[in-house]
Amino acid sequence: MRVFLSWSGDRSRRVALALRDWLPDVVQEAQPFMSQHDIGAGARWGSELGKTLECTDIGILCLTPENLAAPWMVFEAGCLAKKLESSRVIPYRLGLKATEVPFPLAQFQSVDADREGTLRLLQTLNALRAQAMESERLDRLFSRLWRDLEADLRAASSAQPDEPKMRSDRDLIEEILGPVRHQQQASIWRDVALAHGLGFEHIDAELVEGPGLHAEVYWHERGFTRDEALELCGVLRHSGISSLLAEHSDEQAPDAVFIGALVPAEAARTALRALPYKAKYIFRPDYPEEMGGSTSGLLIGIGYSSSHAHGARPAIAEPVPLTDSDFAKLTEPGISNTEFHRRLREITRTA
Numbered sequence: 001m002r003v004f005l006s007w008s009g010d011r012s013r014r015v016a017l018a019l020r021d022w023l024p025d026v027v028q029e030a031q032p033f034m035s036q037h038d039i040g041a042g043a044r045w046g047s048e049l050g051k052t053l054e055c056t057d058i059g060i061l062c063l064t065p066e067n068l069a070a071p072w073m074v075f076e077a078g079c080l081a082k083k084l085e086s087s088r089v090i091p092y093r094l095g096l097k098a099t100e101v102p103f104p105l106a107q108f109q110s111v112d113a114d115r116e117g118t119l120r121l122l123q124t125l126n127a128l129r130a131q132a133m134e135s136e137r138l139d140r141l142f143s144r145l146w147r148d149l150e151a152d153l154r155a156a157s158s159a160q161p162d163e164p165k166m167r168s169d170r171d172l173i174e175e176i177l178g179p180v181r182h183q184q185q186a187s188i189w190r191d192v193a194l195a196h197g198l199g200f201e202h203i204d205a206e207l208v209e210g211p212g213l214h215a216e217v218y219w220h221e222r223g224f225t226r227d228e229a230l231e232l233c234g235v236l237r238h239s240g241i242s243s244l245l246a247e248h249s250d251e252q253a254p255d256a257v258f259i260g261a262l263v264p265a266e267a268a269r270t271a272l273r274a275l276p277y278k279a280k281y282i283f284r285p286d287y288p289e290e291m292g293g294s295t296s297g298l299l300i301g302i303g304y305s306s307s308h309a310h311g312a313r314p315a316i317a318e319p320v321p322l323t324d325s326d327f328a329k330l331t332e333p334g335i336s337n338t339e340f341h342r343r344l345r346e347i348t349r350t351a
Helices: 010-026 045-054 071-083 115-127 135-158 169-196 226-237 265-273 324-331 337-348
Strands: 002-006 031-033 058-063 089-093 202-208 213-219 241-248 256-259 281-283 299-304
Touching (some): 010 058, 058 071, 071 089, 071 265, 226 299, 324 337
Parallel strands (some): 002 031, 058 089, 213 241
16 A cells, blocks of 8 residues: 655654654555655656656645645645545644645645544555454554654654745835736737737736736636636645736647746746646747746746747747756756756757
């Protein structure tokens, strides 16, 4: 029985480590998977995650107050939800009430990281066994071994929480100006479309609020639907990225993305990995402002169409083919912001 342990942050990691060592003692068939230990050095994180999910039976999300909006936690929860029934994705809450867990994580039935909640977790695992252990025997085994896990959970609970990152004046200014820029860029696109007679426009634009960075997400009736776009906006919002959602009226469904020059690598990887379609093209990070780009470099564009304005725009605005190898380079975990943008410039042939 493959058990996927999702974590983010030091206290969450401690909980995941404790479960990783303790679960097989109670449920012998359990084979916990935790990325810190179970992915070899140099292995492609995305590739290994996909392989692991193929044989995963249950997912446990180790939640703490400081990781509720962590990009990787939300991303892995989304991957688990697509692979498993919702009843097999269980948030394990340390220092949290059920009412404090936001969507999309709140859609799963969670348990507390205490005696009662852990027993409920074990009962779910036991029910997935080919031959379930008798309830009385499971209770006796749990009672004998609970103190070992309880000690680790207490240590995790008393550990110093991860320090929140202090927000700079630039961050605060960008948050204030974000919604204004959304509307300005929508207006710019409409003016460009009218001037060139292009089949592209924003229709029924709506702002999905969120702090920090912002993204423009374009949906299409024949592919990358509005529901898919809204789901993506939800993932981005929980990663601190607000979104302008708009309909794309180009003949072809969107298949390209834009990543700003100053977007943090973690945010860019979150957006790229959350795409519900295969990105075939990527625009240069210095995409012209007069065509809807962003001199701030803090814009993520999702759902651009590679055929839009073809031949009617300058070379700097033409999309660049994005190969699977290039996509893997941009979504590789652990690379620094400097390295991410070096790769981005190399792929888009930006000086």
